[in-house]
Amino acid sequence: MKRLLVTGGLGFIGSHFIRLVLTARQAYEVINFDAVTYAGNPANCADLKTHPRYRFIKGNICDSAAVEEAAAGGVDAIVNFAAETHVDRSILDPDAFIRTDVLGAHVLLEAVRKYNIGRFVQVSTDEVYGDISSGASTEDDALRPRSPYSASKAGADLQVLAYWATYETPVIITRGSNTYGPFQYPEKLIPLFITNLIDGKAVPVYGDGMQQRDWIHVDDHARGVLHALEHGEPGNVYNIAGGNTRTNLEITQLLVESLGRSMETHVTHVLDREGHDRRYALDCTKARGLGWQPEVAFEEGLRNTIEWYRTNENWWRPLRSGEFKEYFKRQYLKRLISA
Numbered sequence: 548m549k550r551l552l553v554t555g556g557l558g559f560i561g562s563h564f565i566r567l568v569l570t571a572r573q574a575y576e577v578i579n580f581d582a583v584t585y586a587g588n589p590a591n592c593a594d595l596k597t598h599p600r601y602r603f604i605k606g607n608i609c610d611s612a613a614v615e616e617a618a619a620g621g622v623d624a625i626v627n628f629a630a631e632t633h634v635d636r637s638i639l640d641p642d643a644f645i646r647t648d649v650l651g652a653h654v655l656l657e658a659v660r661k662y663n664i665g666r667f668v669q670v671s672t673d674e675v676y677g678d679i680s681s682g683a684s685t686e687d688d689a690l691r692p693r694s695p696y697s698a699s700k701a702g703a704d705l706q707v708l709a710y711w712a713t714y715e716t717p718v719i720i721t722r723g724s725n726t727y728g729p730f731q732y733p734e735k736l737i738p739l740f741i742t743n744l745i746d747g748k749a750v751p752v753y754g755d756g757m758q759q760r761d762w763i764h765v766d767d768h769a770r771g772v773l774h775a776l777e778h779g780e781p782g783n784v785y786n787i788a789g790g791n792t793r794t795n796l797e798i799t800q801l802l803v804e805s806l807g808r809s810m811e812t813h814v815t816h817v818l819d820r821e822g823h824d825r826r827y828a829l830d831c832t833k834a835r836g837l838g839w840q841p842e843v844a845f846e847e848g849l850r851n852t853i854e855w856y857r858t859n860e861n862w863w864r865p866l867r868s869g870e871f872k873e874y875f876k877r878q879y880l881k882r883l884i885s886a
């Protein structure tokens with residue numbers, strides 16, 4: 548039996564990863580170590596609570612005593628999904644990003660070193676490469692992050708690679724593209740727009756909406772991380788993308804039409820995000836060389852995701868009250884007025 552310590556396993560991608568591991572691998576047990584922040588939601592793993600190979604520990608990756616306690620009892624690998632991830636929040640409040648994404652990664656690396664843990668997988672993002680106007684970023688490209696969020700993730704990536712160079716800590720980094728699917732907190736583009744449209748509200752498109760992202764279904768992303776854990780070479784970075792490049796306006800149109808609304812009445816162009824990256828694109832030749840490839844067709848994945856939000860209002864409605872309302876006001880009120 549192999550024991551995985553998965554950090555941030557109550558989050559969007561982490562919870563899908565844990566479910567994948569427990570169903571596709573009989574020889575793994577999983578400890579889910581999660582701080583239960585606004586986006587780390589116990590409901591994301593409610594179905595796993597009684598699973599015999601699953602255990603939950605509430606803890607913050609910045610708390611070295613708690614991390615050491617979780618890591619001490621014979622852990623074979625740590626997979627780090629724990630992070631503050633929303634660019635707009637990082638522009639409003641960078642502090643939490645530096646703490647969790649940079650210092651948290653450092654605490655985990657120290658635990659890996661202290662307890663001789665066999666693998667450390669850092670789940671990173673295409674945003675560390677920054678905006679690229681053409682072509683696709685390869686793993687060797689320079690990091691040019693441009694938001695407090697992406698700079699925090701890049702800081703972690705650099706630490707991770709430094710531990711490989713300095714201590715031969717057996718690290719692997721995955722850099723995923725924009726991810727969508729069930730259980731995504733409704734502040735990100737796709738779930739925000741779906742839930743707004745279900746409620747008949749307009750959706751806020753930043754600027755001209757011609758920014759491009761490459762979308763990957765969360766199941767493909769989770770499979771990519773597992774594949775890198777099992778087949779990746781220590782000291783290496785692997786890009787993971789779905790190969791579905793779309794402008795934000797194309798995504799908006801798909802969602803608006805699928806939910807029976809119209810572009811004229813249900814889309815508002817609002818003030819653009821500060822320092823908004825126009826385009827990300829990843830070259831995934833290296834991950835494909837390991838034998839991984841995305842399997843979910845975009846239109847079908849998006850249809851299923853819409854259906855999931857339609858039939859799981861009991862999951863997202865509570866999230867759109869309280870803290871979310873406060874954030875929504877801070878984030879969008881000024882944008883709407885100034886647009």
Ligand code: TYD
Binds near residue numbers: 635674754760820
């Ligand atoms: P997001 O889901 O926040 O992911 P990221 O910024 O990490 O790529 O945003 C995806 C794209 O959608 C990005 O170009 C910003 C844009 N966007 C909007 O136009 N309106 C919104 O309300 C949000 C949240 C995002």
